[in-house]
Amino acid sequence: MNCSDPSQYEGHVVLFHGPGKPLAWQATQWSCPKVGEVLVQITHSAICRSDLHTHCGHRAVTTPTVLGHEIIGRVVALGAQAPEVDLRGHPIAVGDRVTWSIYAHCGRCPNCQAGWPQKCAKLFKYGHEPVAKDGQPSSGGMASYILLRPGTAILVLEPSLPDQYAVALNCAMATAAAVTRQGEVARRKDPVVVVMGGGYAGLSTVALCRAQGAGRVVVVETQRSLHARALSFGADAAFHPEDDSLKAWISDHSSGRGADQVMEMAGSSAAAQLGLDLLAVGGVLMLAGTVFPSPALALDPEALVRRCQIIKGMHNYAPEDLVLATEFLAHDGAELPWDSLHGGLFPLAESQAAFELALQLPGKRVILMP
Ligand SMILES: [Zn+2]
Ligand SMILES: [Zn+2]
Structure with missing residues (x-):
């Protein structure tokens, strides 16, 4: 445990109240990570196609919610019994730049045991869960921080990976x-x-x-x-x-x-x-x-x-696929023209403008920087 003062984790979330409604800027705070949790300060959150489908009303979600699930950030605090190593056995420490599975899974239910962790009976999906009006408990990328739950597959990123490429690893x-x-x-x-x-x-x-x-x-x-x-x-x-x-x-x-x-x-x-x-x-x-x-x-x-x-x-992926994608991006795929998939960077406070631009840029990622 290396977190004692919750007030140091104050920040903002962007609330989605439903299709056609403006995104709302909301101050909120994050508590110290509890048992098995990892608190991450979000540095980049991309607007994925499925966020756009939700924004346009093609896909129903319970609102309000905090969208965004293609996320990277830096570890700021580790709860008691939080994972000590990542998917590749690399130690996880405060300050590490990380990506993680789009979901947390229990590892024990019939679907987890059968090799389908993304269909866990207790599945928790980042960027898809409802929150209260004050933004609690936020679990999306359009926010200053995110608490990673136990059962989340975490991966420490190679320093060579540019942020704007690494952000799309955990979904697309x-x-x-x-x-x-x-x-x-x-x-x-x-x-x-x-x-x-x-x-x-x-x-x-x-x-x-x-x-x-x-x-x-x-x-x-x-x-x-x-x-x-x-x-x-x-x-x-x-x-x-x-x-x-x-x-x-x-x-x-x-x-x-x-x-x-x-x-x-x-x-x-x-x-x-x-x-x-x-x-x-x-x-x-x-x-x-x-x-x-x-x-x-x-x-x-x-x-x-x-x-x-x-x-x-095939819906989502298993943790091994996140490893495969990350190693590809760091090595064989490093020289591909990923920049051509880029739609621009926006501060979190300009999320509305970012969504509007993303809708006009099919096949490109617009990225928010909390
Ligand atoms: Zn996605
Ligand atoms: Zn399970």
Whole structure:
């Protein structure tokens, strides 16, 4: 325990009261970390696509809440019995710059035991929980501090990682790592991969697939202005979903087989439906983007059987995926043009302007600096 004066942890939160309502600036305070907790001063919090969906009313949340779950910060105090080491066995100390899993899990319930910590029976998700009018207890990124609960997977960041890249690790990039792992990219020989969506998670998926041995990677993106950027992240080609040349390209580059993996990161049933149509015999369709109510897919079970295909859903990720994403960003992926995914930096007090800009910059991250 190294915290005695709670008044030193005074700061602000930005309250979200519902779609169409202005974000509210609220003074609040944080107590010393209790047993197993870690208090972190937030340095950067990105506005993720799912925050925008909530802001626009596409996804229901109990309000008021403090949004923001792509967060990094510095450890300011450790509670009694707080974790002494991070996911990689690195000691956790006051002053360390850290990222952490988007959720806290119990480790003991049936889902945790079965290897699905993100579906824990006692799941606590940062940036998704309701708060009182005074902002207590805040657990989102649009705040000065955050208390990490027991069961949060913490990772000390390499000093070489720039803040504005590291901030997207614990949502967009870790989810991309989970999709790549579950899609078995590394276990197949030179697979032909289709990534639906050229946003942050989509391009992270492209880069990770490339690093894990994908033979060809093609991006399908409705906004043609984002196609050139997809190539700079390692895609061999980029198409609009309605381009006639898409199927011909995949056929030409797969000896007529089709795509070994389709990663749906765009959050579109139409993209998922198209992906099913593009799959090779034995292909895997990974669904990760549709995190809000979406139209059903048309599925021919006979075709699925005869073509030996797999459809998998992937929501969030396991702690190992956060490690995979962080090591990729620090090493193999360090030279990629991450700056092109950047929408700008705003002080926390200008959150409203930051959200308005983020809505106009699809495929880019706007970052708040509390
Ligand atoms: Zn997110
Ligand atoms: Zn659990």
